[in-house]
Amino acid sequence: MTTVELNALVTGEGDPLIILHGLFGSARNWNAIARQLADIRQVHALDLRNHGASPWHDDMGYERMAEDVADYMQRRGLMPADLLGHSMGGKTAMILALKRPELVERLIVVDIAPVSYTREIMPDYIRAMRRVDLAKAGSRAAVEAEIAPVITDPRLRAFLMQNLLIDHGRLSWRVNLAGIAADLPELIAFPAVHGSFDGPTLFLAGEHSDYIRPRDEPLIHRLFPASRLTEIGQSGHWPHADQTERFVELVRGFL
Numbered sequence: 001m002t003t004v005e006l007n008a009l010v011t012g013e014g015d016p017l018i019i020l021h022g023l024f025g026s027a028r029n030w031n032a033i034a035r036q037l038a039d040i041r042q043v044h045a046l047d048l049r050n051h052g053a054s055p056w057h058d059d060m061g062y063e064r065m066a067e068d069v070a071d072y073m074q075r076r077g078l079m080p081a082d083l084l085g086h087s088m089g090g091k092t093a094m095i096l097a098l099k100r101p102e103l104v105e106r107l108i109v110v111d112i113a114p115v116s117y118t119r120e121i122m123p124d125y126i127r128a129m130r131r132v133d134l135a136k137a138g139s140r141a142a143v144e145a146e147i148a149p150v151i152t153d154p155r156l157r158a159f160l161m162q163n164l165l166i167d168h169g170r171l172s173w174r175v176n177l178a179g180i181a182a183d184l185p186e187l188i189a190f191p192a193v194h195g196s197f198d199g200p201t202l203f204l205a206g207e208h209s210d211y212i213r214p215r216d217e218p219l220i221h222r223l224f225p226a227s228r229l230t231e232i233g234q235s236g237h238w239p240h241a242d243q244t245e246r247f248v249e250l251v252r253g254f255l
Contacts, residue, residue, distance in 0.1 A: 002059075016082065033248060049064070066093075106199060
């Protein structure tokens with residue numbers, strides 16, 4: 001299995017905490033959280049493949065991404081480590097914990113379950129971003145104006161626009177849109193796995209998000225028997241951004 005060498009932002013001292021971002025995110029999204037945990041952990045916020053400053057690769061499967069993380073940890077002697085993953089990063093963290101439990105001390109999964117989803121609108125977002133002729137657009141404002149009719153939520157649009165890179169006047173996407181589009185069915189699914197991760201596990205759900213549903217809880221407890229689920233009030237799919245203070249409080253208490 002071919003791994004890619006992941007880019008990382010590292011801060012703090014102590015036992016390692018690995019943070020894995022969600023789809024279209026990056027390590028930089030977690031800077032503020034990492035700084036608030038740096039007094040109790042050495043925080044390694046990683047760019048997953050096809051995101052941020054990490055290399056691009058045609059294969060975006062969860063098992064491959066989990067092996068990238070395992071390779072990063074093993075190269076640096078970070079085993080076992082605590083893992084925190086949001087959305088796509090949460091699925092990656094779960095796969096790593098289930099397949100390589102010796103590498104994981106504690107697991108925090110943010111607003112995602114070990115299940116397959118149907119998110120029909122995501123391909124529209126990707127198509128809108130890919131349709132932009134960056135050579136002709138010329139500016140960030142022009143790119144945003146072009147995707148706005150499809151990506152109507154200003155907050156989501158601002159999040160996606162963080163992936164627009166401007167280098168000496170040239171515009172490009174930091175994310176591998178073609179690779180993500182090709183593997184999107186695999187990304188919204190969850191691989192078939194056997195066994196369980198018996199280490200301490202915390203699932204954090206946004207009150208107004210439907211990514212962790214009551215019907216998912218039996219499977220969560222079967223795969224992660226030492227898990228507990230906490231809901232963060234007045235938050236959606238990004239509880240770490242919606243309610244940062246409460247999110248950090250819960251993470252610190254668990255660690």
